[in-house]
Amino acid sequence: MTLDDILKEIEGAETILVLAHENPDGDAIGSSLGLCLALQNMGKKAEVLMSEYPANFAFLPGIENIKKAASFEKYDMAIVVDCPDIKRVNSEYIQYFESAKVTAEFDHHNKNSMFGDYNIVNHVSPACAQILVSSFEYLHIEITKDIATCLLTGIITDTGGFKNSGITAETFDFAGWALTKGVNVSKIYRDSMLITTRTKFEAQKLAMERMEFFDEGKIAFTYMTKADDEKIGIETGDHDGIVEMGRNIVGVEVSIFIYQRDDGSFKASLRSNDYMDVADVCMMFGGGGHIRAAGCTLEFPLEESKKAILNEVRKHIQ
Numbered sequence: 582m583t584l585d586d587i588l589k590e591i592e593g594a595e596t597i598l599v600l601a602h603e604n605p606d607g608d609a610i611g612s613s614l615g616l617c618l619a620l621q622n623m624g625k626k627a628e629v630l631m632s633e634y635p636a637n638f639a640f641l642p643g644i645e646n647i648k649k650a651a652s653f654e655k656y657d658m659a660i661v662v663d664c665p666d667i668k669r670v671n672s673e674y675i676q677y678f679e680s681a682k683v684t685a686e687f688d689h690h691n692k693n694s695m696f697g698d699y700n701i702v703n704h705v706s707p708a709c710a711q712i713l714v715s716s717f718e719y720l721h722i723e724i725t726k727d728i729a730t731c732l733l734t735g736i737i738t739d740t741g742g743f744k745n746s747g748i749t750a751e752t753f754d755f756a757g758w759a760l761t762k763g764v765n766v767s768k769i770y771r772d773s774m775l776i777t778t779r780t781k782f783e784a785q786k787l788a789m790e791r792m793e794f795f796d797e798g799k800i801a802f803t804y805m806t807k808a809d810d811e812k813i814g815i816e817t818g819d820h821d822g823i824v825e826m827g828r829n830i831v832g833v834e835v836s837i838f839i840y841q842r843d844d845g846s847f848k849a850s851l852r853s854n855d856y857m858d859v860a861d862v863c864m865m866f867g868g869g870g871h872i873r874a875a876g877c878t879l880e881f882p883l884e885e886s887k888k889a890i891l892n893e894v895r896k897h898i899q
């Protein structure tokens with residue numbers, strides 16, 4: 582089985598690089614750090630390359646393993662987590678993936694391009710971290726309290742705090758087991774889901790104030806521009822979670838949040854509740870994701886971007 586092969590490759594490697602998608606969320610960070618700690622416990626020189634991450638994850642064990650610049654010119658192995666395609670990795674780091682002697686990936690996105698030499702992809706898993714839990718269990722790789730803290734953070738954030746439809750009995754089995762290991766589940770939940778900085782709060786306030794509803798309230802839409810970000814003094818991760826606000830309103834099937842990037846384009850985040858496949862919608866713009874959570878880039882000015890995404894979404898409204 583592929584997992585046994587991956588273990589053999591890990592055993593034969595000395596230096597191992599861990600990568601995840603750009604704009605990392607809790608699952609990307611938790612999965613990267615959990616894997617990195619496990620590799621280090623196996624005696625490997627392992628590190629994570631990430632250009633930036635939201636400050637509320639700084640509490641995670643092994644956070645110092647996140648580096649902005651590579652410590653090695655070439656790695657024996659590169660493992661990518663929570664990422665459907667190598668194109669979603671920070672472009673500066675792709676060279677290290679390409680020059681690694683062997684590559685593997687663990688992922689749960691439904692449109693994964695199977696870009697590794699070894700690919701462990703399970704698109705019904707609610708979090709990449711949950712795939713790592715079952716993989717570690719299968720391979721008898723010890724899940725220490727620190728590793729469990731990182732992986733549970735991935736699971737809690739990607740399941741929206743144990744509430745999204747993809748949760749399984751294993752989700753709770755692992756959370757229960759982590760509690761018995763002494764993992765501080767309350768702290769993880771609070772730090773990764775509830776705590777908000779003042780700038781993030783101001784961003785949410787503005788986005789909420791601006792929210793518009795279309796198609797008898799089935800579509801919620803809001804946006805932020807670069808000028809808004811500058812005025813608020815936005816930090817990495819401050820846009821995260823805004824799209825969830827629209828989704829929780831009665832009657833809303835799809836929530837859309839778009840925010841402007843430095844190059845002027847708009848990053849769109851979509852969430853649906855009951856029937857809309859938002860990954861399909863986002864694929865029309867070269868993006869993707871999951872059925873109920875997806876994203877893409879809109880290469881137009883504000884009004885045109887808004888029109889383009891609304892038009893596409895409307896084709897899927899019932």
Ligand code: 5GP
Nearest residue numbers: 850851867868869870871874875876877878
């Ligand atoms: P978010 O809206 O939180 O940024 O992303 C929701 C989901 O969609 C995540 O699984 C994320 O990886 C995926 N996603 C977001 N933006 C893109 C994109 O531009 N391309 C692809 N392929 N997936 C995306």
Ligand code: MN
Nearest residue numbers: 608663709739
């Ligand atoms: Mn994920």
